[in-house]
Amino acid sequence: MYGHATDGTGLCQSCYAKNPVSWDDCHRCGAHERLHGHGLCHTCAAADQITQLLTGPDGAVRAELAPLLAALQASAPKAVLAWLRRSTPRALLACLAHDTGPITHEYLDQLPHHQRAVQHVRSTLVAAGALERRDEYLISLERSLAKALAEVEDPGDRKLIRSFATWHHLRRLRQNPSNTYGQIHRARRDIRAATQLLSWLRESGTSLATCTQSDIDRWVCEGPWLRHIARTFLLWAVAHRHAHNVEIPLPAREDETNGIGQRRRWELVRRLFHDEDIDLADRVAGLLVLLFAQRLSHITSLTVDHVTHERGVVSLALGSHPLEMPPPLDRLILRLLDERKGLAVVGQIDDHPWLFPGAFAARPITSKQLMHRLHRLGIYVKPARNTALLDLAS
Template sequence: MVLIAHIGGRRTCGPCAGHPDPYACPRCGGSSSPLTGDLCDRFAVAHLLDGLLHDLPPGPAAQLAPLREARMAAEHPRTVLTWLRTSASARLLHETAACGQLLTHVDLDTVAGSGRGAAQSTDYLRGLLVAFGILPPRDEHLAAIERHLARTLTRHPKYAMLLGPYVRWSVMPRARRRATRSASTRGRARWAYTRINTAVALLEHLASLDLTLSEATQLENERWLAAGPSTRYEVRDFLVCTARRGHSDDLLVPHRGKAEAEGIDEDTHWDLLQQCLHDECLPLDVRVAGSLLLLFGQHLTHIITLTTGHLDHQDSHQTIRLDSTPIRLPQPLATLLTRLIDQQPRQGWRGNTPGTWLFPGSRPGTHRSVSSLARALTEHGIPIRASRATVLVQLAQEMPPAVLAPLLGLHVITALHWRRRAATDWTAYLQARQRALADRRPPSGP
């Protein structure tokens, strides 16, 4: 292993420690920066990578060759050096490849199942291998649903005949259909987890009463729903599926109610939008995300999955495609998006791995998380749900659902909902306006 020595507070590689010029590296043939020592870091990276791949069988060594070339050309070699020396995912890479077989997603899934720490290291390594084309890309959130089902059936094998078909023929098909419309997010996996977990909770409750699902009554079902959190109503999907297959009676579960988001007043809405478009004190990512929220009512799960492929130029104007219809961007937002792509600092793994996300995440090849972006917007005074409700009501007043849905990436039923709400809000506004005018009207007669 190449050792890094400090000479007068400057970083240089081990072979250069006795060299007359501490910034000249005889191995790499160049001069290292007196502040960063990049070339010496790069030389150390090459040495460690050679050691990592030297003892591997020919198959895995050839498979990982693109990783070596990419790591050697990394913009921030010190990040790579730190990863090689201290990261559990780097050790995992060597251990799995040393087994003599080409790495696959199944191999990494097996390692991930051994514990939470292993799962985190595996996810990081998987993202790195996919980013450089060593492993083919796959929808990790769909794979996570299948792994969750496998873990659940391992703990509760007696429910396999009920849970297995339910997930494979109801939960997974809907998750796949959603994946064809937009990139997956962690929320999609959590949506499936909730349905699987509530189904298990109901079955466990019935087992505690010495009942099977086929013996459950509507009264017992309602008692269980009333005694727990509102997430229990997500069991409706499971019971519909089991009733169709003859495993239970037709037990009724009402749809889980959702409170309507309150909007913000028009002046506040436009003030926030102007702030996002023109205030240089706001972070660039907050300005772009806030503008997409305040202009187009985009959900954060959609904003974080936008890539450079969603942007285009038509007739010298920049456009964005939120679904199937390109939308011409106003000039302030078009300029912000260009700056976000070209000028945003790319540090660490963001600078060392390829990617097209407009909002890249901290792990290789991933986009930013919803929770992280939500915190950033909230910290800068942008109310997310209220802003989105205001925008969608305004747009639904101006466009029919058949136009609004493909423009913003909404389901037609969702667009119809916003249309109905817009009509309700407009009627309430007119009534309030008439009352206000009547109150100010002077009395008639002497």
């Protein structure tokens, strides 16, 4: 049943050729649709597979898995069937069925399966209320920090990197209730650059405390331009007297005023206003960039509470005060409130606060995901924002 099917029937190509699937009545629920296979509709087939995978050795689904079973059965059946055709999710669900004890974040953290499959299960349980919500971005940073520290051989370097990561990044991030992918990526990048700099200094016969500006210049010039990223760590080290009279200059940047032509900008705006073939969320996000110069990190953090609709006026809180939305953007935002749907494969729920839900249940889309979606529409965020900022300033 899990052969090389390409049309969602659950049959291999050979069996499908002999038994072409057509619209019929499901043998179990009587639903009239294009059946998945073995006389069952997609809903019944998905329920069967989920129950079978989550059934333990005693022939029953243990109580700790009841929320997961209910959430998976409530998910879009075609998406669930496509997800279960992969070996990793099936192995993960079977492992959960055969283990004992409560399903906690700590238990999921130590599972050896592919992390993306674990993330889908975790977000499904969080969305169902079976697990408490936690900052997965921050957890991933702490996990990668532990791995990076384990690879540092010198105890003194390891202590420096831990201090830098803890007091410069983690202290701030732990106080933030809603960290973004970009924030975590920058922190992880700074830690990696610090590790590489300390390792290079030690291989060069010096250390952070004894290195000179000529050593730092050589570090920057001999390597790729990405070595400038260690500037953040070096500034912290000098400020805390771990290094003395050294710095990494800012790299030469492209002209920050580069933008797109006004004609191109308004062509994109008109297309987003009127093209119903474009995903509604992409239309609204693109218009917020092109008209109001919004950062993607801000757009992805918007919730339904940021939208107000009073006396026929739609306002969106993009800053300290709600801003009235012009037509037809106001109507698009109201439609998005009603029609917003996440991209989660499993466990997707409608009861979530995000205006732009993402690929995992009850979590917003990431800035990186949204950037790729806008790129497909020909909207490059930085030039578009620059042009919008210049227009707003004028």
